[in-house]
Amino acid sequence: MPSAPLAHTTPVTADLVRGALDLEQTPDGLLPHRLPAWARAQNTDGQLAMAESQPSGVRLVFRSRATVVELDTVPTKRVYVGAPPRPDGRYDLVVDGEHAGQTSATGGNTVTIDMSTGNAEMNSGPAGGVRFDGLADRDKTVEIWLPYNEITALVALRTDAPVEPAPPSNRRTWLHYGSSISHGSDAASPTTIWPALAAAAGGVELVNLGFGGSAVLDPFVARTIRDTPADLISLKIGINLVNGDVMRLRAFGPAVHGFLDTVREGHPDTPLLVVSPILCPIHEDTPGPTAFDFSRLAEGKLSFTASGDPEERAEGKLTLNVVREELARIVEERAKDDPHLHHVDGRVLYGEADHAELPLPDRLHPDAAAHRRIGERFAAHAFADGGPFADAAS
Structure with missing residues (x-):
């Protein structure tokens, strides 16, 4: 009835x-x-x-x-x-x-x-x-x-x-930018994507700019972040630049600087955390582009593979290790004049030991259990006393 x-x-x-x-x-x-x-x-x-x-x-x-x-x-x-x-x-x-x-x-x-x-x-x-x-x-x-x-x-x-x-929240607003992993790929539900779990643990309001396949440092996204009210900002950078094969090392460094410059125009003193990629074995030392693994697709399984050649790193093609090294260098240099700029290696959130226990089912995206772990790790790093997003940092 x-x-x-x-x-x-x-x-x-x-x-x-x-x-x-x-x-x-x-x-x-x-x-x-x-x-x-x-x-x-x-x-x-x-x-x-x-x-x-x-x-x-x-x-x-x-x-x-x-x-x-x-x-x-x-x-x-x-x-x-x-x-x-x-x-x-x-x-x-x-x-x-x-x-x-x-x-x-x-x-x-x-x-x-x-x-x-x-x-x-x-x-x-x-x-x-x-x-x-x-x-x-x-x-x-x-x-x-x-x-x-x-x-x-x-x-x-x-x-x-x-x-x-509901009345406006009095909690701090955290704006996060990232790839499909931040978007939520393979999480169990909308409140269990890792940024939502981290936001709940940190007691903040989430604005999620995780865009599946699309975190490629677009200038219009940087201007969007610049113009959006936020008390805390994090930028998870790297995997889509590698798996989309969208730029070389020569362009990557200036693009990161330009993105950060634009964000800082609107948020000069906001705590800003740059997060490098989590572990993804297919792209640690092999460039993109990422391709569908059609042999596994024929078996009814969605999976991905790296189609680049490790030797192409010499020509400036990006890998995850190259991206991590460059991000760490850029943040270290800029932090000398920007005390509110921070960096964390994404493998702190999901590294080799995590992959051994909770492997990426399609070789690219974490499953529901790994989303929970990443969210817990991010919250423990960012929102804890002394962390970049601790209350004293705002």
């Missing part, structure tokens, strides 16, 4: 959404973006366009006595030809800071992607949504964290009690 209609319908408006930098009104609903419109206008890459539209770290936050909450959405799911089916994106419910439920949305659009040709085909579908019930009948703060891996147009909230926006 269908559920009885709920008494209160609340359109999703900007005052209910956190973690997005822009909201676009579309025929499907309100679409969160993690880059502003002017930055999107400077982008011509389809991968980044998809990644920034996936609402990693974006959540609805409101106050209500509601015991039932429904969120109407139009999700866009991805299907890869020849690859194992991807699990539906998860929505996490958090009530007064505690995880209180999880589900996936029905309906929506489907994008079918052929990795061998790069072609993509969109098939439109009906609006869907999620439902959470059994909530306590008391005034409370409710958060609905959106799937990190599904473009999600927001239509309306339906509840059995009135909804009002």
Whole structure:
């Protein structure tokens, strides 16, 4: 038997959404973006366009006595030809800071992607949504964290009690920039991507600019960070520069300096942590580009391989070890005049011993357990007493 209609319908408006930098009104609903419109206008890459539209770290936050909450959405799911089916994106419910439920949305659009040709085909579908019930009948703060891996147009909230926006948070805001690992690839749910876990442990509000396949030091991203209010900033740099084979060593150093210069124009004294890549054995000493391992794809397994030649390092091609050395050098030099600039080797977060215990299932991305470990390690390093993001550092 269908559920009885709920008494209160609340359109999703900007005052209910956190973690997005822009909201676009579309025929499907309100679409969160993690880059502003002017930055999107400077982008011509389809991968980044998809990644920034996936609402990693974006959540609805409101106050209500509601015991039932429904969120109407139009999700866009991805299907890869020849690859194992991807699990539906998860929505996490958090009530007064505690995880209180999880589900996936029905309906929506489907994008079918052929990795061998790069072609993509969109098939439109009906609006869907999620439902959470059994909530306590008391005034409370409710958060609905959106799937990190599904473009999600927001239509309306339906509840059995009135909804009002939650008051602004008095916690510090942490803005993080990174690759698919920061975006959330292969994490269990939106609150268990490693930046969300670290933010919860550190007691901060997260703005996640982790863009799958797209952390390549784009100047428009640097200007976005420059112009976005933040109390803490971290930049995880390297893996996409290597696996996209997008620049050589000659360009890398100046690009890092330029990115940092731009960020510092808007945040001259903000604690700023540069994070080098976590361990990824296929690219430690072998340049990109990264390629799909079609032999494993034929077995129904998604996996990647490094297609570069280690000898090409002599020609200036980047590897993870080259990137780490250069980032450490750049931060050490700049920190002489910038006491709020810090560096951490990504292998502190996930290194050889971690890989032996929790190997990267597709050779590129950590699994759910490794996301948790990276988040815990980052929080222990950054937010602990004496760490770059400790209260005394703000």
